[in-house]
Amino acid sequence: MEPGAVLITGCLLLLLFLLLFRASAGQGPGRLPPGPTPLPVLGNLTHNVLPLYQSYRRLCQEYGPIFTVWLGPRPTVVLCGYEVVHDALVEHSEEFSGRAPIPLLKQLDQGYGLVNTNGERWRQLHRFTLTTLRNLGMGKRLLEQRVQEEAQHLTRAVAEKQGHAFDPVPDLTRAVANIICSMVMGTRFSSDNKTFQELQRLILSYMCYFRSLPAQLYNTFPGIMHFLPGQHQRIFREQERLKAFIQAQVASHRHNLDPSAPRDLIDCFLLQQAKERGKEQTEFKDENLMALVNSLFIAGMETTSNTIQFALLLLGKFPATQARVHGELDREVGRARPPALEDRLRLPYTNAVLHEIQRYVDMVPMSLPHATTRPTPFRGYLIPQGTTIIPLLASVHFDPASWETPEDFNPGHFLDENGAFRKRDTAMPFSAGKRACPGEGLAKAEIFLFITTLLQSFTLELLADPGTIDLALLRRAFRGQGLSYELRAIPRPA
Structure with a gap:
């Protein structure tokens, strides 16, 4: 093609893009919210430097709690702060309950399962999952017994270290994974089971990629990226091995x-x-069963395990907090029996610490993208049906309007003036509304029972000087490569 023709074609494409942008992204009432001006083809990718959630928090300061960014050719509305996120996900739950397309997930589940679907498929599988998890013990004594038993296995594994330094991540990952494996496929794996080790490795590899810049590029330009070499090709091959494991089960x-x-x-x-x-x-x-089991494995193993890993790190960094939890456990539970879920009512400080860990760690800073199910009037704008919506949970958990010291680890956020535990609606570690995590009850039980059982028996000491540990840096690094650190678990005197 002649250079002049190339130039004319480029100008026409640019003009077409700008016309489409003006038509669908006006900034008055009845239109999409304001936001940075996108570039042709790329949209606002140049604004979206990693970590993505931090880029959005900065844009929130400039454009307000509702703004529009363009991910390639598609507009995405970002919701910031508790008031706006709660309004959308809870007060307008039906309108914001859709799931926006996630090309990387669609490539893996082919449009089946619970996570990446809409309509009747999502409703039936969501209802089945909630009902089945309840029937299998979620929220009942049966589940509590399963987690208590696994917590005892974990305690014995830690005791075998005899106070020597070790990386707790493998033991914690195995303990959490065994819970979801027992509920999904009735199996508990030993620590030396090679299949189990491979299963954990595949899930960690997938999640580290899912949070990466290449994954963002794939989700923005799937039609191009799918045919290019890159990490996504390795991930697709690895996921085939995970699918084969599930098929065999x-x-x-x-x-x-x-x-x-x-x-x-x-x-x-x-x-x-x-x-x-x-x-x-x-x-x-069968296709829906395969995709459902796959998503439950990933959600049930990875997020809860990572939360507990960070919990031990925080307790080691703040020894005074750990000592106060030890004292409360000794007074209210003692050593003669393992902690139980009913103890939460007698352990207000411990309960506050665990809730603050979930807020501060902010394990899921951005909810998976939602979509509007119909044209939706919302806070002075009219958001078209099918628009991608990103609830920025990080902006909720670090909202100065909701938290006294949002940037600090402060268990007092969840205590009233009398030292009693207080629930905060402004904490959304499992999101909210119709798309909230269906395994919330299971995750809460695991976090409480695993951590209190370990603290009943051990004092956790980090090898590194606690003052040198940069938690913000660790959170950013973890999202790309997972967490790894060493500590000592010192047996507590009787």
Whole structure:
């Protein structure tokens, strides 16, 4: 093509982009919220330097609590601060309950499962997941017993270190993973099981990639990135191995299924599948089961495990906080029995510490992207149906309007003037509304029981000088490569 033709074509494309931008991104009432002017093709990618959530927090200061960024050719509305996020996800939960397309997930689940779907498929699988997790013990004594047993396994593994320095991450990851594995496929793995180790490695590899800049580029330009070499090709190959593992589990469950005694979520799904066999509109297909199990593995293993890993790090960094938790545990629980969930009512300071850890660590700074389910009037704007919405949970957890000292680790955020625990609606570690995490009850039980059981037996000491540990830096680094540190677990005197 002649240089002049190239120039004319480029100018026409630029003009077309600007016309589309002006048509769909006006800044008055009845239009999309304001935001930085996008570049042709790239949109606002040059504004979105990593960590992405920090870029959005800076843009919030400039454009206010609701603004629009363009991820390539698509507008995305970002919601900041508790008031706005709560208004959207809770007060307008139906309008903001859609799931925006996530190309990286779609490549893996092919549009099946719970995380990346909408409409009747999402409703049926969401209802099934909540009901099944409850029936399997979530919120009941059965679940508590499972977590207590695994916490005792973890305590014995830590005791075997005999006070020597060790990296707690592998033991914590295995303990948390065994809980979700027992609920999903009725299996508990030993520490030296090679298949289990590979399963954990695949999930860690996937999540580190999912939070990376290359993943952001893939989700922005999937039609181009899919055919290029890069990390995503390795991730796709690794996910095929994870799918093969899940397929083998499903086949084994189908072969050994006892309709009178379902053991786990896979059994429950297969039984419902049998009931609906012959129905034209059933969502109980093998493809949905595979994608559902995959997402439960990732969510159930990775996020909770990372929260507990950071919890031990924080308790080591703040020994006075740890000592106060020790004192409360000794007074209210003692050493003769393991902690139980009902102890939360008697442990206000411990409960406050665990809630503050979840706020401060901010494990999920951005909710997975939502989408509007209809044209939505919202705070002076009219957001078109299908618009991508990002609830910026980091802006909720560090909102100066909601927290006395948002940038500091302060368990007092969750204590009233009398020292009693106070629940804060301004904490949303599991998001909120219709798309809130369905495993919230399980995660809360694990965080409480694993940490209190360890602290009942050990004093945690970091090898590094606590004053030299930059938690903000660790949080940023973790999102790209996972967490690794060493501590000593010193047995507490009787």
